[in-house]
Amino acid sequence: MDKKHVLSFLNDAEKYEYTVDTPASELTSFRVGGPVSVVTYPRDKGAFCALLRFLSDNGIKHIVLGCGSNVLAPDEGYDGVFVLTSRIAEILIEDNIMTVGCGRGVTSCASAAQKAGLSGFAFAYGIPGSVGGAIYMNAGAYGSEIKDIIVSAECFDPATGGVIELCKDALSLGYRDSALRRNGMTVLSARFRLAPGDPEAIMAEMADYMSRRREKQPLEFPSAGSVFKRAPGHFTGKLIEDAGLKGTRVGGAEVSEKHAGFIVNRGGATARDIKALIDLVCERVYALYGVRLERELIYI
Numbered sequence: 001m002d003k004k005h006v007l008s009f010l011n012d013a014e015k016y017e018y019t020v021d022t023p024a025s026e027l028t029s030f031r032v033g034g035p036v037s038v039v040t041y042p043r044d045k046g047a048f049c050a051l052l053r054f055l056s057d058n059g060i061k062h063i064v065l066g067c068g069s070n071v072l073a074p075d076e077g078y079d080g081v082f083v084l085t086s087r088i089a090e091i092l093i094e095d096n097i098m099t100v101g102c103g104r105g106v107t108s109c110a111s112a113a114q115k116a117g118l119s120g121f122a123f124a125y126g127i128p129g130s131v132g133g134a135i136y137m138n139a140g141a142y143g144s145e146i147k148d149i150i151v152s153a154e155c156f157d158p159a160t161g162g163v164i165e166l167c168k169d170a171l172s173l174g175y176r177d178s179a180l181r182r183n184g185m186t187v188l189s190a191r192f193r194l195a196p197g198d199p200e201a202i203m204a205e206m207a208d209y210m211s212r213r214r215e216k217q218p219l220e221f222p223s224a225g226s227v228f229k230r231a232p233g234h235f236t237g238k239l240i241e242d243a244g245l246k247g248t249r250v251g252g253a254e255v256s257e258k259h260a261g262f263i264v265n266r267g268g269a270t271a272r273d274i275k276a277l278i279d280l281v282c283e284r285v286y287a288l289y290g291v292r293l294e295r296e297l298i299y300i
């Protein structure tokens with residue numbers, strides 16, 4: 001990548017913050033990955049779109065990330081641009097519609113909805129991702145998912161260089177899947193329809209989800225949440241546990257003792273360790289049960 005060319009584009013402090021050669025381990029929840037040539041934080045949607053246009057017009061390798069909580073970054077580093085959305089975080093609540101920038105955390109959206117006496121977002125409380133990442137993945141928990149509340153998403157379309165509003169149907173949200181995984185569009189902001197609710201009851205619901213997370217998930221170690229999708233007709237964590245894989249290690253990566261669906265970084269794990277452990281789990285589960293596990297975790 002021509003770093004100078006990229007840095008000269010980013011040389012406008014009102015529009016962009018950036019760093020160079022930052023380890024991806026500082027930017028992802030797994031705490032893994034080598035240096036990223038350029039990491040930038042556009043400060044508003046206009047700057048974000050202009051940057052995406054510049055990167056695609058010039059064929060510069062890049063990836064848009066929210067909180068980096070569902071990705072595995074390569075050990076050898078990334079000779080390209082990480083575009084981080086955390087500054088695109090405006091939030092507006094009018095009646096029962098929440099309009100929110102792609103970089104805002106879904107946990108913060110859940111809290112804002114609760115304060116406004118709106119129900120529907122509580123399920124996302126405790127998911128450590130952004131609105132953009134949650135739409136891309138159709139994130140879900142405790143029987144609800146983004147699909148249940150989304151009205152539309154404002155997206156940047158690299159094919160035209162323009163901005164387009166995709167309604168819920170056009171987003172084709174399925175189990176940990178969306179049209180964004182295929183059409184290459186980037187979410188800029190989204191609208192959610194919530195319902196009036198009792199703030200205290202919503203608070204209690206969120207607290208319940210959080211305590212269930214603390215009880216069941218190994219939140220004390222870096223991870224990217226569940227590594228695998230639900231296998232149809234099976235509980236993936238149970239299959240992995242029954243295969244005797246809990247606690248299995250490759251280097252610093254370990255199948256969590258607390259929740260077999262999680263792989264955790266016990267210290268010094270590399271992407272290579274994590275991939276090798278994932279392959280081992282898939283092979284063992286297939287050999288024992290004939291079930292092919294599908295990865296939810298995204299390899300950069």
Ligand SMILES: Cc1cc2nc3c(=O)[nH]c(=O)nc-3n(C[C@H](O)[C@H](O)[C@H](O)COP(=O)(O)OP(=O)(O)OC[C@H]3O[C@@H](n4cnc5c(N)ncnc54)[C@H](O)[C@@H]3O)c2cc1C
Nearest residue numbers: 066067068069070129130132133134139140186187224225
């Ligand atoms: C402890 C823990 C618990 C978790 N629990 C859950 C859970 O209960 N349910 C669940 O579904 N997930 C869970 N996850 C996984 C993860 O938090 C979600 O998938 C989350 O939605 C990812 O959001 P993110 O912003 O971190 O995405 P990132 O990891 O930054 O990116 C993920 C993908 O989304 C794309 N993306 C990011 N932003 C945009 C955008 N603006 N436009 C287009 N594409 C974009 C990226 O390019 C990438 O391909 C958990 C993870 C952890 C670590």
